[in-house]
Amino acid sequence: GPRPVVLSGPSGAGKSTLLKRLMKDHEGVFGFSVSHTTRNPRPGEEDGKGREALAEKRLRDRQTETEESLQKRLEAARIDMELSKEAGVFDIVIVNDDLEKAYEELKEILNEEIKKVQEAK
Numbered sequence: 001g002p003r004p005v006v007l008s009g010p011s012g013a014g015k016s017t018l019l020k021r022l023m024k025d026h027e028g029v030f031g032f033s034v035s036h037t038t039r040n041p042r043p044g045e046e047d048g049k050g051r052e053a054l055a056e057k058r059l060r061d062r063q064t065e066t067e068e069s070l071q072k073r074l075e076a077a078r079i080d081m082e083l084s085k086e087a088g089v090f091d092i093v094i095v096n097d098d099l100e101k102a103y104e105e106l107k108e109i110l111n112e113e114i115k116k117v118q119e120a121k
């Protein structure tokens, strides 16, 4: 069967942006699982309920960060970036400095799996 895809990366790296676009362009191909996170819930987030894209996005305001939690997350991001260089930690690393390029890369990587799911329908 189709394999799970795990998008992992520092907060604000663009995971939701890429995922939303991927799901929109491939309707019915991907399911969605509720994220796991160690940060505190943001307004509108409920434990065990998915990150229902648009409403959440609107509710979400980076000003919900305290300076301390922001610093913590920035530090975690630095560590993530370092870890990503280690062989075997991630299957593939996409650098999202250019959204279009990153999206093309992501699509290319998942192309075979997407086709498999579409053919099985």
Ligand SMILES: Nc1ncnc2c1ncn2[C@@H]1O[C@H](COP(=O)(O)OP(=O)(O)OP(=O)(O)O)[C@@H](O)[C@H]1O
Pocket: 009, 010, 011, 012, 013, 014, 015, 016, 017, 018, 096, 097, 098, 099, 100
């Ligand atoms: N390549 C890019 N260049 C500039 N801005 C981007 C790029 N990709 C995403 N963004 C913007 O960066 C912000 C954070 O993106 P997004 O919410 O997708 O990150 P995330 O990795 O899902 O974060 P979190 O893990 O905190 O949920 C959004 O405002 C998004 O529009």
